[in-house]
Amino acid sequence: MRGLFNFILFSSIYVGCIAIVMIWQTNALLHIEQINYTYYAFVFCATMCSYNFHWYLTPADYSTSERILWGARHKTLQLSLVAISGIGALYGFWLLREHWLPMGGAAVLTFLYSAPKLPQRIFVWLRKIAVGKTIFLTSVWIYVTTVLPLLIEQQPYSHNVLWFALHRFFLVYALCILFDYRDLESDKKEGIRSLITWLSTRNLKKLYIASLAFSAIFALALYPIDNWLLTGILLAPVVITALITRYALKDRSDHFYYFVVDGMVMLSSLLHFILTIPGLL
Template identity: 25%
Template sequence: MPLSSPKTPSGPPTASAMVGGTWLAVLRRWTDAVLYSSMWLALAALALTWATFLFWRVDIPVRLALMIFTATLFLYNIDSVLPYKHRQPVVLSGRKRWMLEHRRELLALALASLAVAGLLFFLDGWQHLTLFLGHLAAISLLYSMPVVKVRGHWRALRDLPLLKVFLIGYVWAAITVWVPALYLDKPLLGPVVFLLFARRFFFILALAFVFDIRDYTKDQLTGTRTFPGLFGVRATKYIALASLAAGSVLFPAGIGYAHMLILAVPIIVAALTIWYAEESRPDYYFALLTDGVMILQFVAVYVVRW
């Protein structure tokens, strides 16, 4: 009679397994909330702004930091709850499903963030920069709102051919470099500020291409002509890497080789993130890793300057 193979014990899950599963579920819910409510992205905006202050060896003012953080929260969350976006023929990812399920909470967070940012704007006397900050807010708001009619269809700024990555690069560089420069009375067109702006622009532009790759199918369905749609994903990666390389050589004067090596770390991580970007990657690849490269940029500057 042949020997029977040992059977794996079966039965209800153990208490430790249930506790572990519960903690993982809680961790997943909180991670989704932080990432998909744009809190992680707002932290990245704050981190890059702080990095610019660190270049001039100045601590970022707490109230300005809060204004940048809440303004970013408002702009990205108000964008995510726009009604017309949810009528588009798109493939729903886990991120999109989460946003649909939490539209009320995202709207409440957006309005609360607007209230805080607006209050700080008036209390701290930024009114003289209303025109400058207003044009950045206008670009951000009109980025996803239908503003121009093309061939019988209303289009947002992001829908204009090949434009959206440059809009993202410009607005992020302006907020995270020009706002600190204005606060410190630095000339926006001065050589140092211009170099920092260009370096930040090319860095953000390179990362923006990654999100074009993520949105490849959605942009195809909605008729948005992006770099991956017109030139292909592989060509887009090469363009993104070229942008990253262009920004990486723009080092301010006086940076030593050891510091250059530290500052190269986020550039290398960004390059790897770009190269391995695929539309099929999980949502965390884009929301956590790609946005996290911006926070890594701050960490590198913090280590170099302190």
């Protein structure tokens, strides 16, 4: 069972499912009636491809991380997943080709996040200026799970779209700060710069608290779109993340981070989905 759990977690199947659940919540919360289900398959495949590519490029030299060591033992599997999911993503892109421009933007942002790990000189140079890599990652998640579904279905802009996107952005950004703080030493050894290596501990703490606070504020701003129950669901991961912060700073377990901390990204989406099951309430 542990081997199966590690496979689902470290092969990025879990994170692919997180993306799918988040897209579902976007469609449900913003009342998108005409849903393009091809987009779900495309995002799952693209997420699997990009994450396995990222971890395939991550060296195990400077780390005792169980995930990185698992990847070092399963390089062939990771490369196979990159190839298979990449083919699926390309096919999905072809089916959605009329939206090539907004989808291309997501591809560029995704590549910029992993590019500093490539050995070519131009990409090695990016390590020195990639201070915003966390912003790139956060932006991709929000763009793909919140903005793109609306663009594909040609939904009109509303303030609720903006509040929802900002709520998610600041929550994901706060979670990314936790990850970057945990990986501080390995990033320094690899020569990869980020806000974590640039900001002082005091300023980083302020940025983290501000991100959670803004996420909560924008969740409250969404109250008119539904009811207080849904607002509570949106606030749940913000509150839980704040409560587990001290523990997260001490426990650097990959299972805790990639299952629990990553899981905070989709917690409100999962609760929202459960509450829509007929007869549950």
